Amino acid sequence: MKKRLFALALALLMLAALAIPALADSTDGMMVYIIDEADILTYNEWQSLEEKAEKLYAEYGIPAYIVIVDDYSDYGSGGIWSVADAIWDANELGISGDYERADGFMLLMSMSERDFDNGSYGKGQEILTDYGKLIIEDDFLGYFRNDNWYAGFDAYLSGIEYCITQYNSGTPVDGDIGEYGYNENGEYVGKREKGFTLGEIIITALASLGIPGIVVGIGQSKMKNVHKKFEAMDYIVPNSMRLTRQQDIFTHVTQSRRRIERESSSGGGGSFHSGGGSSHHSGKF
Amino acid sequence: MATEVTNYKCPNCTGPLHFGGISDRLECDFCGSSFTIEYIEELNKDKTEQAAENFQGTEFTGEWSGGGEEWGEDGEHIRVYHCPSCSAELICDDTTAATSCPYCNNPTVVPGQLSGALKPDYIIPFRFTKEAAVAQLKEHYKGRWFLPKEFSAQNHIEDIKGVYVPFWLYNGVAEGDVAYVATRSHTRREGDYEVTTTEHYNIRRSGSLEFKNVPVDASTKMPDDHMDSIEPFDYSDMKDFSMAYLPGFLADKYDVSEEASRERAETRCENTVESALRNTVLGYESVMELGKNLNIRRGNVSYALMPVWMLTTKYKDKNYLFAMNGQTGKMAGDLPTSMAKLWGLFAAIGVPIAALLTFLFLR
Numbered sequence: 014m015k016k017r018l019f020a021l022a023l024a025l026l027m028l029a030a031l032a033i034p035a036l037a038d039s040t041d042g043m044m045v046y047i048i049d050e051a052d053i054l055t056y057n058e059w060q061s062l063e064e065k066a067e068k069l070y071a072e073y074g075i076p077a078y079i080v081i082v083d084d085y086s087d088y089g090s091g092g093i094w095s096v097a098d099a100i101w102d103a104n105e106l107g108i109s110g111d112y113e114r115a116d117g118f119m120l121l122m123s124m125s126e127r128d129f130d131n132g133s134y135g136k137g138q139e140i141l142t143d144y145g146k147l148i149i150e151d152d153f154l155g156y157f158r159n160d161n162w163y164a165g166f167d168a169y170l171s172g173i174e175y176c177i178t179q180y181n182s183g184t185p186v187d188g189d190i191g192e193y194g195y196n197e198n199g200e201y202v203g204k205r206e207k208g209f210t211l212g213e214i215i216i217t218a219l220a221s222l223g224i225p226g227i228v229v230g231i232g233q234s235k236m237k238n239v240h241k242k243f244e245a246m247d248y249i250v251p252n253s254m255r256l257t258r259q260q261d262i263f264t265h266v267t268q269s270r271r272r273i274e275r276e277s278s279s280g281g282g283g284s285f286h287s288g289g290g291s292s293h294h295s296g297k298f
Numbered sequence: 299m300a301t302e303v304t305n306y307k308c309p310n311c312t313g314p315l316h317f318g319g320i321s322d323r324l325e326c327d328f329c330g331s332s333f334t335i336e337y338i339e340e341l342n343k344d345k346t347e348q349a350a351e352n353f354q355g356t357e358f359t360g361e362w363s364g365g366g367e368e369w370g371e372d373g374e375h376i377r378v379y380h381c382p383s384c385s386a387e388l389i390c391d392d393t394t395a396a397t398s399c400p401y402c403n404n405p406t407v408v409p410g411q412l413s414g415a416l417k418p419d420y421i422i423p424f425r426f427t428k429e430a431a432v433a434q435l436k437e438h439y440k441g442r443w444f445l446p447k448e449f450s451a452q453n454h455i456e457d458i459k460g461v462y463v464p465f466w467l468y469n470g471v472a473e474g475d476v477a478y479v480a481t482r483s484h485t486r487r488e489g490d491y492e493v494t495t496t497e498h499y500n501i502r503r504s505g506s507l508e509f510k511n512v513p514v515d516a517s518t519k520m521p522d523d524h525m526d527s528i529e530p531f532d533y534s535d536m537k538d539f540s541m542a543y544l545p546g547f548l549a550d551k552y553d554v555s556e557e558a559s560r561e562r563a564e565t566r567c568e569n570t571v572e573s574a575l576r577n578t579v580l581g582y583e584s585v586m587e588l589g590k591n592l593n594i595r596r597g598n599v600s601y602a603l604m605p606v607w608m609l610t611t612k613y614k615d616k617n618y619l620f621a622m623n624g625q626t627g628k629m630a631g632d633l634p635t636s637m638a639k640l641w642g643l644f645a646a647i648g649v650p651i652a653a654l655l656t657f658l659f660l661r
Contacts, residue, residue: 127490213659221652225644232443232643236633242526244573245566250508254574258475258504263497271492 044070047166050082051124058163065170073181075137077118077173078106079166085123085130094286094293097121097130101291110135113290120169122157122298129157130295138292143285145176145186146294147193157298190285199285305382305406306338306545314383314404316546319424324542335542342542381406393517396462396549405545412603416551418539420467420602422531424460424547424624431458431607431622438620438629443643446636449613456617457610460624462549462603463520466556467511468563469597472571475504476590480582499582503575509567511600514559516552520606521619522562527630528623531604535625539603549603556599568592 046066047059054062062079070076080100082088089099097119101107107115112135121130131150133141141149149172156165179186195201209217283296306315306324313328315338323332379388381399388406390397395411398404412418426434432455439450478501485494511533515525537543572592579585605624610617613634620631 209659213655217652217655217659220655221648224651225647228647229640229644233635233640235442236444236635239523239527239630239632241523242529243566244570245509245512245563246570247530248509248512249570250510253471253508254505255507256503256505256575256578258502259578260500260502261480262500262502264500265498267496267498269494269496270488271494273487273490273492 044076046070046076046078048078048080050080051122053081053124053162054166055163062163062166062170065167069170069174069177073174073177075108075116075118075140075177076106077120077170079120079122079169081122081124081162083123084125085121085128092286092295093121093123093128093130094132094295097132097293097295098289098291101132101134107134107137112136112138118173120166127157127298128295129154129298130293132291132293134291138287138290140180140185141173141176142185142187143190143195143199143287143292143294144188147190148186149173149176150294154298194282195285199287201282201284305404306342306542309333309341314545316405317423317543319427322423324545335540338542339540377408379406379408393519393550393553394548395551396544396547398546398548405547407541407544407549411551412539412541412544412549417601418464418603419600420536421462421539421543422533422536422602422604422625423543424605425535426605426607426622426624426627428458428460428607430627431460431609431624434622434627434629435609435620435631438631439633442633444635444639445633446613446639449611449634452613454611455609456612457608459608460547461520461606461608462544462547463525463606464516464550464552465513465525465602465604466516466552466559466563467513467600467602468560468567469510469512469599470564470567471506471508471595471597472564472567473504473506473593473595474568474571474575474590475502475592476572476575477502477588478576478579478585479588480579480585482582501579501582501585503578505571505575505578506595507567507571507574509570512563512566513602513604514562515604516554516556516559516601517550518553519550521621524619524621524630525606528606528621528626528628531623531625536602543603547605552601556601560599564594567594 044067045063047054047062049059066077066079080097085093085096089096098114100121101114101117101119105115106119107117110116114134116135116137117133118137118141119130119132119134121132123129131141131146133146149169152172153165153168156162156168176186190199191197283294286293286295307313308315308326308329308331310331311326311329313326315324315326315333317323318325318332321332323334324338325332375392377390377392377394379390380386381388381402381404383404383406384399384402386399386401388397388399390408393411394408396405396407399406410416435455436450439445480499480501481496482499483494483496485492487493513525513529513531515522572590576585576587607622607624609620609622609631611620612618616634618631618634620629622629
């Protein structure tokens with residue numbers, strides 16, 4: 014069932030207490046898959062992505078949406094994943110199937126705090142598993158961190174297509190999310206690489222050389238107690254300190270700015286949420 | 299020509315007296331009598347004054363009496379005295395003020411070295427005996443992880459002597475005027491950026507500190523770093539000088555003048571006032587000194603003899619010198635290090651840590 018996003022955005026507008034802007038323009042008889050409310054794509058980029066999403070739906074029968082907004086909190090309350098569900102429902106996105114929610118995929122991007130939600134709905138959950146989400150994020154988040162939006166969205170759609178083809182061939186993209194640093198509850202606990210990381214090598218070297226070095230240094234310092242004295246603290250007449258000038262003059266201010274480094278894609282982070290016919294992986298880009 | 303020296307004899311048995319340290323009295327080894335400093339001073343007043351008057355340091359002429367050996371330039375610094383007990387000739391250098399006769403072992407004092415213009419103002423008497431000094435040295439070895447076992451086990455003290463070391467004591471006021479630049483910063487977050495705001499200040503501090511009795515050893519025979527390391531002396535126990543404290547110990551008169559020693563004392567005072575002013579610059583994250591003007595207002599200078607035990611040990615053909623403050627017992631002396639013990643401890647700590655971390659990281 015094809016739906017016009019224009020009509021669905023209007024429905025969302027009516028449902029939400031707050032004024033929610035239309036998510037998409039209508040194009041006669043055609044579904045809109047790429048909704049760029051934050052206006053970060055050029056028309057040509059949008060068109061190219063739209064064609065790719067259309068082709069994907071035409072070929073596999075399950076749609077993938079990209080929704081880009083300035084601030085997801087303008088569209089609902091709760092975390093970005095619950096806002097994503099609200100948008101999905103209000104706009105009646107996806108293709109109805111056997112699941113509580115319609116089938117499909119949606120990448121929601123919120124530009125103000127650089128949040129993303131990578132969601133799969135209905136049957137889409139079987140195709141884009143938690144592990145699959147992390148696999149395709151490895152590709153597209155790298156582009157987003159460099160503000161290369163078009164390449165990132167293109168990588169997202171390619172990733173979705175890869176997961177669909179794998180699923181259709183009977184080998185869905187699935188695996189242990191522990192490889193990405195998540196525990197069985199979907200909580201991020203830090204990525205565990207095989208072998209030593211550079212940090213661990215440094216810690217091991219510093220601790221195994223530094224601690225005995227300090228202990229040996231203390232012991233060695235006890236062997237030498239003959240030193241020339243360069244001060245005469247023991248011979249100060251008590252209360253003889255006279256401070257005749259104490260001047261602190263403010264001269265100027267300097268300011269420096271440093272961009273806060275975000276965790277790399279291999280570093281992981283973010284959180285998983287699932288229930289009610291959808292599953293999500295959200296985080297920062 | 300040999301010149302006069304004196305010694306203090308027991309009024310009861312005429313045996314030689316020596317200063318007892320802890321007892322603060324002169325003691326006789328022969329009859330066990332002991333006498334106050336004041337009593338012996340009074341008893342020997344005329345004798346001491348006479349000896350001082352007759353004192354003439356004989357410059358050795360280059361000819362040994364009855365012999366004919368040349369002493370060359372060394373003769374300029376040689377003095378010859380007669381032991382008042384056994385009449386043996388004592389050959390000393392020109393700074394010796396108290397010694398012992400090598401023949402009869404009687405304590406001998408050269409009054410002329412420490413009288414008149416050369417008379418010290420003060421003296422701090424010995425409070426630690428020779429036995430206590432040896433015990434203190436053994437105590438010094440304790441807790442030294444890397445001390446070779448053989449060093450402490452053998453513990454052969456080659457030489458031990460109690461010496462009254464001449465010190466100049468300087469009084470004065472150190473004045474300082476120091477300029478600094480300092481910074482204080484705050485960091486806040488603005489979106490994806492960390493913004494650090496740094497406030498810059500020009501700082502100026504001027505002030506003064508008064509010092510009393512800053513000591514500088516006035517003997518070239520004593521290593522400066524050892525003498526510095528056994529500081530401080532407790533000046534509350536400082537006495538007016540009396541010869542009667544000397545018997546039983548060695549003593550030298552100064553051979554570094556007050557003018558030549560002054561620089562060390564003044565540098566220490568200047569450094570101290572500089573530190574004190576720096577310590578008033580508070581509340582900044584970084585402080586850098588830009589310039590300074592330090593000055594000393596000189597006060598009076600005293601001449602004092604301080605009690606020091608000098609101990610020498612030998613280990614693997616190397617001499618180790620220890621100095622002990624004869625008043626407080628503070629010991630100073632570098633000790634040899636057993637490299638086997640040092641690296642053994644290093645490995646004993648480092649290897650388990652490396653193994654534990656490897657296990658934790660690879661688990």
